[in-house]
Amino acid sequence: MKNILVIRFSSLGDLVTQDIAYRAFRYFYPKAHIVFLTSSTGRSLYSESNYFDEYIVYDRTNFINTIKLLGKYEFDIVFNSQCSSTSYFLEFFIKSALTLHQSGEWWQKLLRIKTKTKWHPELLEISGIEKIKINSYMRIQENSIIHLPHLQKKFEWKDNNKKTIAVAIGASQRWESKKWGDERYLELINMLTAENHIILLIGSKSEIDSGNKIESQNNAVINLIDKTSLSELKSVLAAVDLLVGNDSGPAHLAAGVGTNTLTLFGSTDVKHCVKFGGYAGSHEYLVATPKLKCQPCYKPRCPTKHECMEAISIEQTAQTIQYLLERK
Incomplete structure (x- = not known):
């Protein structure tokens, strides 16, 4: 079984837009143990999904604890979709066979070299998934639309006769x-x-x-x-x-x-x-x-x-x- 790490701990809106990618990661790696290094917002946002098996909440006030939690694993693949100075620094403490960046390497960011963003189909191909399978998946329109997993609930204030x-x-x-x-x-x-x-x-x-x-x-x-x-x-x-x-x-x-x-x-x-x-x-x-x-x-x-x-x-x-x- 593969161990996969996904890194993203940015704002709410940015985290929402990643739904399509995270759904694809789970689809192509259905049996993998996928860990999400994120913020408390990210954990709450995706808690109803099956995308991740474990959440590690990045704690700015306790950086050492985050490193200890990451140190428990040897990851086969790391998908770093954050690509910030913090996420690059954390990579030095992560054991990984393959690390993929959505928007450039750390040294490119340091030198302010602009790079082409790699979206999830390209990242998946580099990780070893056949391009023909990725293309087949992406041809299904629903796989390109954001659908946040959520619970359906009834509310007292809901009145079907009113908007x-x-x-x-x-x-x-x-x-x-x-x-x-x-x-x-x-x-x-x-x-x-x-x-x-x-x-x-x-x-x-x-x-x-x-x-x-x-x-x-x-x-x-x-x-x-x-x-x-x-x-x-x-x-x-x-x-x-x-x-x-x-x-x-x-x-x-x-x-x-x-x-x-x-x-x-x-x-x-x-x-x-x-x-x-x-x-x-x-x-x-x-x-x-x-x-x-x-x-x-x-x-x-x-x-x-x-x-x-x-x-x-x-x-x-x-x-x-x-x-x-x-x-x-």
Whole structure:
């Protein structure tokens, strides 16, 4: 039996996009013992899948422990899809017959040499899988669509006679520039509840105050912020009709379970939208029109007056939501 290590401990959205690759790894190595070196987010995200037999959670505060856990194995193959300085450093402590990198060797990164990204079909071929078998697998359309494994659950708030919309009001604490703003979301939510839609607020601990503020001004809102695990959130998003939010992880999570999405873009490029990312469902985005000269700036905090997000109107957002609900 082969021992295989997969390395990826980046952001939620990036981890979601790896679903297609991880599913393929398991398909072509069904009897292998596959270990996933990841973050706590990665473990929660894929806990319902059969992709991995074991999880090693990378702990920045206890680097030695991570090395000890990796030292228990002699791996036949390592798929390093992280390709960061940390992952390259960890490789020095990993016993492996073959190590494959998705985006270049450590010395190429050190010298800032740009390399072609190797996607999972190429990595699988290098690992020893016949190209004809990989091509046959990839010709099946479903094998190129992200389908996050999740549990189907029934919820008290679900009403088949009403549309349910999850609203992700936040973004990571680093990316204040991605946020549309609590006041705009509140006005939008007031319009949606007036139309008898069910509204769920979702988010992390950093959005608790914003969620409480919105809930206090609209008691029809169901506030789930910081009240679900990542596994539970997948089930919630699979049960709603639409996710509306900023360019952040929840959009990828919702799309990953097949739910339609509307993403509001400001400081980042719309090329990151789930509309272009191999997801099932209908996905749209809104961005300042015409595009501003400073956009996209990729600055975590706007140095001016957040003009890009100010330009996305509440009325336009509500109209696009209606369009997507009709497509459900």
